[in-house]
Amino acid sequence: MAVDTAAPTERKRWLALYTLCAGTLIIVLDGSVVTVALPTIGRELDFTQSNLAWLVNAYMIAFGGLLLLSDRLGDLLGRRRMFLAGIALFTAASLLCGLAGSQELLIAGRFVQGVGGAMASAVTLGMIVTMFQEPREQAKSIGIFSFVAAAGGSIGVIAGGVLTEAAGWNSIFFINVPIGAVILFAAARLFEPDQGLGFGTGADLLGAFLVTSGLMLLVYAINGIESESPGSVRTLGYGALALVLLTGFVLRQAKAGTPLLPLRIFHSRHLSGSNAVMLLFVAGLFGFQFLLALYLQSVAGYSSLKTGVAYLPGPIVIAVISLGCSAKLITRFGPRAVLLVGMVFTTVALALLGRLPADASYAVDILPSVLLLGVGAGLALPALIGLAMSGATPADSGLASGLVNTTQQIGGALGVATLAALAANRTGTLLGDGEHPAQAATSGYHVAFIVAAGLELLGILLAAVVLRAPKASGAEDSADVAPDDAAPADASDRAWQRRADVG
Template identity: 35%
Template sequence: MSDKTTSAPVAVAAGPDPRRWRALAILCAAYFMIIIDSQIVVLALPTIDADLGLGAGGAQWVMSSYLLAFGSLLLLGGRTADLFGGRRMFLIGTALFLVASMGCGLATSSGVLIVARVIQGVAAAVMAPTAMAVLMTTFEQGPERNRAVGIWSGIGAFGATAALLVGGSITDGLGWQWIFFINVPIALLVLVSGPRLLRETPYGQGAWTLDPIGAVTITGALVLLVFAVVTGPDAGWASARTVALLLAALAALALFVAVERKVAAPLVPPRIFRNGTLVAGNLMTLLVCIALYGAAYNMSVYAQQVLGYSPTRFGLSTAVYAALSIIGSNVAGALIAKVGYARVGVVGAGLLTVGAFLLSRVSADGNYWTDLFPGLVVIGSGIGTTVVAGAVAALSNVNGQEAGLASGINNSVFQIGAALGIAISTTVALMRHNPAAEPSTNLIEGVRSAFLAATIAAFACLLVATTLTLRRRR
């Protein structure tokens, strides 16, 4: 079957869209809601457990179910923009996210909550890449688009840190249900304003070119991979279950590659990976997310279990970290137009490496100002900068017809990096456990090692950014 367009794409007006910055605000509000929901439940889990009786396994799945659905369906979600229209699918995803958020807040049992979280993840997997496809259509290629992508990516970095800032306060002040109910007014605002402010994206390949075999195999591969990563620390990385899941994911991925080489209209055209900046940008995104989420998780462990902070106090103590991530992302968006994403990536990854290393020096008798604050300042400055540089590299040389797919790939990498960051940090911390040592000694040694693992990931990101800079000079 031919892969030619079978229905005319929606017409896009020539010239800059006068509503483009308001449209960006709507898209960023939705993206912030998506990202913050991946972590906001962390500090609320003890309270949810007390109300619903989650148990150890249930508590893990309140977080993991969202991550699993979100991370594994992003490629398929991104492709829907190219097939059916980015604005249309974004609004459908937002409506589903609203309903799922209401379901989470009204849940009366752990089973209902976990199912609602899965639906949230499915909706997020449609929303995130289709929103990026709309952004790419709204802003013409060049400095303005780079600035818009920088703001968008900065919102993602801020969302990953803001979850720690507000999650504890909302839970303590209003109740855990409100970490989900706060999504309702945001989603309603998007649904009311979106049809008026957002452009439709080019589309028109028709549902019959959806490549069902490719969709099933890549979704299966990502589900197996994310599931293995999420459960690996508890089951053991060398356990039969984890090894079997990783091998099954590899087999499904190999089958997907074979299928995509044969079908007329592949879900992920192999040619897209010949784009060197797309590959390098996604590799930077993967590594910065491993460092970011691994460090953030262990900040919480150190602050609450060593310094004795409450969830609310810990959240407030990360304000400087969250604020600097926003400042860094906005500065990066402006600098990329002048010096390029590769050089900005080098600076950001360098800051991230130094900040993670400073955190790896925390001590058992330390305090916030000497042990956490310096690392928070430096790592916060590097997060937004590096995330923006990676996203711009991954999306800058992609044509409009494949914007949804490229965004889906970048968002998939972001979520897999987040899962890997938490899993790697947990595994590294457990490896430092000494049965003969005091629990407090094991805890501080584990936290230090986890921060060091984040440092290594950040340094690897620095190497990729440096290589990209040298390549662009040549």
């Protein structure tokens, strides 16, 4: 595996981290910044409701489908080169979106944004864990990255509301151009050149085709649930074809000489378990970000700007927790314990939203959940990412990074589409029974938030069981797993602390 940095100075390493996080931020928030601007875009470009959904879907399909392929290309071509190319493409596509005067051009621009976002995001986490290998520094750097990942969606809603009302919907895309240019300039100066493996080592083109097309079809099928029933021919057909392609990908990886995703990395209990928990965690978290924005605008009557301001306490709390104390808590109590506590907070927050009245008071009914979710995300995400990356060897850090990013995107798509479909179905049923529109919509959101809380609860149970190493001293997951994967259950978190105390 190519190394991204060659003994950079201390200051240069941290500046490189902030540059990586800035790139991650504009990519993450671009997935949600469009949400509050959708009504304005629809009016000005004459989008139908179904076509308007493609402004979100096109981005998610490209981003989620290309992460693993982009990660492998980073190995072959060099991660620095892949990050720079991804940010450049994302920036150019943002300019195209801002200038778009037609539906087709705007949707195409969103798709290209997703491609560029996947290229840059796939290699980011691998670069971070390579730059910061000392446990304390790694915990701190992952805490900073996790703040960006957790708060980016809420920041996107805030930015989307402010920019749309102040300067029009085009501004949500134009703002990426100068920011992208600064990131490119800083990355070119701060990132040490790295030598990729080269295509001579093998690119597994068949595996790349299977996983990319399979993931794209899966995201496409998931996003279609909102407009069509889960049991529709279209949804089931595309979903079945996606599973066939992904099954073919797994079989291919078991036989390929140079696999895109070596199956041996799943031998690590922490890596496999963390990704399974991540899927459930982000499904509930992304569902909250999407559904609460809809509730505030469609039921509570908030403007785009007021909706953005309503989210503001969330990222502030996430910043305080993930940047201020998550690393200390993880080194003191271990990532597993911190993860469980964080997910309890998110579960309670979503359960509280499941009882929102149609005439909710922000201070009484909404703010407590926003604050609790901020605490939960600030605690859980750094611990979860740290656990996932601790289950990979240094040579596999890029693969683990791409897998974590893919899990986040697929989990987010699944959560948003499924929860939105549940809310819409419940609302439609109540409207058919003569219920008042506001009350029917609120009841629909109740169902979605309760299901989201159930996903978080399932994640807690999974983390408590799976992220627990075998008690037998000789029972190891695999010869190549991290040392704490073979430790007794209660000793696992203490082993993490001991490693963090070294030096």
